[in-house]
Amino acid sequence: MKNIEPGSHCTISVVEDPLHEGEYFFEGTEKLLEIWFSPSSPSSASGSVQGGRASLRDINRSEWELLLKNVNCEILSSRHSTTMDAYLLSESSMFVSKDRIILKTCGKTTLLEAVKPLLGLAKEQCGFDNIVDVFYSHKNYLRPDLQPETYRHFDQEVAMLDTLFEDGAAYVLGKLNKDCWYIYTLDRFNITEPDQTLEIMMMDVNQDVMNMFTQSYGLTASQLTEKTGILDILPGAIIDDWLFEPCGYSMNALLPNGRYFTIHITPEDEFSYVSFETNVPRDSYNDLITKVTDIFQPNKFIVTLMANEASPAYKLCLKMDGPVKPFRRTEHQACEMKNYNLNYALYERPPTSKLIPYK
Numbered sequence: 001m002k003n004i005e006p007g008s009h010c011t012i013s014v015v016e017d018p019l020h021e022g023e024y025f026f027e028g029t030e031k032l033l034e035i036w037f038s039p040s041s042p043s044s045a046s047g048s049v050q051g052g053r054a055s056l057r058d059i060n061r062s063e064w065e066l067l068l069k070n071v072n073c074e075i076l077s078s079r080h081s082t083t084m085d086a087y088l089l090s091e092s093s094m095f096v097s098k099d100r101i102i103l104k105t106c107g108k109t110t111l112l113e114a115v116k117p118l119l120g121l122a123k124e125q126c127g128f129d130n131i132v133d134v135f136y137s138h139k140n141y142l143r144p145d146l147q148p149e150t151y152r153h154f155d156q157e158v159a160m161l162d163t164l165f166e167d168g169a170a171y172v173l174g175k176l177n178k179d180c181w182y183i184y185t186l187d188r189f190n191i192t193e194p195d196q197t198l199e200i201m202m203m204d205v206n207q208d209v210m211n212m213f214t215q216s217y218g219l220t221a222s223q224l225t226e227k228t229g230i231l232d233i234l235p236g237a238i239i240d241d242w243l244f245e246p247c248g249y250s251m252n253a254l255l256p257n258g259r260y261f262t263i264h265i266t267p268e269d270e271f272s273y274v275s276f277e278t279n280v281p282r283d284s285y286n287d288l289i290t291k292v293t294d295i296f297q298p299n300k301f302i303v304t305l306m307a308n309e310a311s312p313a314y315k316l317c318l319k320m321d322g323p324v325k326p327f328r329r330t331e332h333q334a335c336e337m338k339n340y341n342l343n344y345a346l347y348e349r350p351p352t353s354k355l356i357p358y359k
């Protein structure tokens with residue numbers, strides 16, 4: 001993609017595809033992959049030992065860099081806690097724990113190209129020859145026609161995953177012809193430790209807020225993290241934040257006990273998008289969703305919550321959580337899968353609701 005000045009706050013990217021010449025576009029919607037591993041027997045675990053077992057964290061940064069080349073993104077920065085390594089990428093984030101990796105990439109990245117090399121790395125370097133579970137998901141892209149071939153239709157992504165996993169199961173929640181969310185996972189009972197993931201995918205976001213996440217606004221990434229209230233969403237985190245040139249913002253936050261949250265912002269008016277993701281356990285996420293949407297003030301957003309039986313959020317997935325003011329929940333679906341419950345909701349701002357003036 002080339003950069004040009006469209007005369008707004010933010011320089012945006014020109015699509016080089018001749019059919020769409022002159023159009024400005026960046027796909028903020030991320031592809032999200034999470035894989036949990038284990039050795040098939042304790043003796044097959046290799047690599048340096050962490051807590052008596054091999055760990056994905058022993059894999060060298062140079063190996064991750066090579067792996068990410070397949071995806072068309074690179075590492076910008078990293079932070080480390082006692083339980084997790086968080087990498088900020090040119091297109092989103094990667095979190096590596098002892099036996100789980102989360103890879104989240106946006107734009108035109110080819111995330112699925114990383115899966116096979118990743119399984120190889122985990123096996124060769126850590127002795128992880130057992131795949132405990134896999135989750136691959138994304139919201140419908142704003143412009144699927146601009147994605148690389150495999151990613152234009154979920155069926156094709158599923159077909160690629162099915163070449164690697166025997167018992168894959170693919171679902172779609174929401175309206176197939178409007179806003180929806182696709183997920184591929186393994187049809188098995190497996191992860192026994194408490195596990196939950198909340199995602200908030202915000203669209204058509206308040207432009208006054210979005211204009212702050214540009215170089216021309218004049219604040220640094222860490223000043224923005226503080227001023228906008230991102231720092232206070234879940235306090236006490238190790239933060240890694242990044243402001244792109246000329247606009248765009250990404251941050252990873254490492255919390256105690258293997259918890260994290262991550263935020264990515266595509267501020268361009270024509271296709272603004274903000275994502276929030278966390279694995280903090282809760283029996284209600286209303287306050288958290290309200291805090292996040294109060295900061296960004298989207299006109300609509302999707303919330304997905306996935307939690308397994310051991311999680312305090314398991315039951316919440318099957319019932320309605322309270323309202324998120326001032327939004328209307330215009331769609332809601334709850335699913336019972338083998339080991340996980342799953343909740344999908346679409347919220348929209350009523351036309352009469354005024355935006356809160358930004359401080």
Ligand SMILES: C[S@@+](CC[C@H](N)C(=O)[O-])C[C@H]1O[C@@H](n2cnc3c(N)ncnc32)[C@H](O)[C@@H]1O
Binds near residue numbers: 247273
């Ligand atoms: C912050 S990144 C991550 C996007 C994220 N997935 C989201 O939720 O929007 C994307 C934003 O940064 C901007 N950007 C600037 N330089 C970029 C680069 N080298 N790679 C990716 N994005 C870049 C894009 O135009 C876009 O606004």
